[in-house]
Amino acid sequence: MLVSLIAIQPSVLSQTSATQQLSFAQAFIDVRSAEAAGASSSDISGLVALLNRALELNHEALQTNTTVEKRTELLTQVDQLLLTVQEKAVELAASSGQQVLTETILRYAMGVMLAVLATVVYSLSLAFYRRYRIRRTFQMRARVD
Numbered sequence: 001m002l003v004s005l006i007a008i009q010p011s012v013l014s015q016t017s018a019t020q021q022l023s024f025a026q027a028f029i030d031v032r033s034a035e036a037a038g039a040s041s042s043d044i045s046g047l048v049a050l051l052n053r054a055l056e057l058n059h060e061a062l063q064t065n066t067t068v069e070k071r072t073e074l075l076t077q078v079d080q081l082l083l084t085v086q087e088k089a090v091e092l093a094a095s096s097g098q099q100v101l102t103e104t105i106l107r108y109a110m111g112v113m114l115a116v117l118a119t120v121v122y123s124l125s126l127a128f129y130r131r132y133r134i135r136r137t138f139q140m141r142a143r144v145d
Contacts (some may be wrong), residue, residue: 020075023082027051029043037096047085047092054081094120 031047060066061074 009089018021020078022081023079023086024042024054024058027082027085028088030086030093034089034096035120037093043056043092045056047089050081050085051086054078054085057081 028051031044031051034047035044057074057078061071061078066074
């Protein structure tokens with residue numbers, strides 16, 4: 001689950017360009033895929049903070065009292081933030097997926113090793129018990145009354 005995204009008005013994203021809307025959507029999708037791949041919540045919260053910052057800058061750029069130069073600068077920063085989020089999310093998804101796969105393989109290997117160890121312990125204990133019973137049987141003395 002995404003940590004927490006700021007509440008935005010639907011009109012904020014509807015006023016952005018189509019390419020920026022696609023960038024926002026792709027960034028959200030990439031963060032969700034990183035989360036689904038098993039990324040830690042601390043890693044996801046860093047990406048969510050960057051997404052929130054991009055949304056804030058986008059909202060600031062779309063204010064009516066913003067100059068053209070300032071708006072262009074803010075939208076450039078938004079694009080850079082979105083690219084950073086996408087790159088980090090893809091990298092995080094790949095490394096998290098690999099880590100989950102490695103952990104799964106290790107769990108199965110440990111299960112097999114524990115099963116073999118349990119079988120060996122059971123076999124050895126059964127063999128010791130049989131030796132003990134045989135030795136005890138031969139040590140018995142017959143009572144003559």
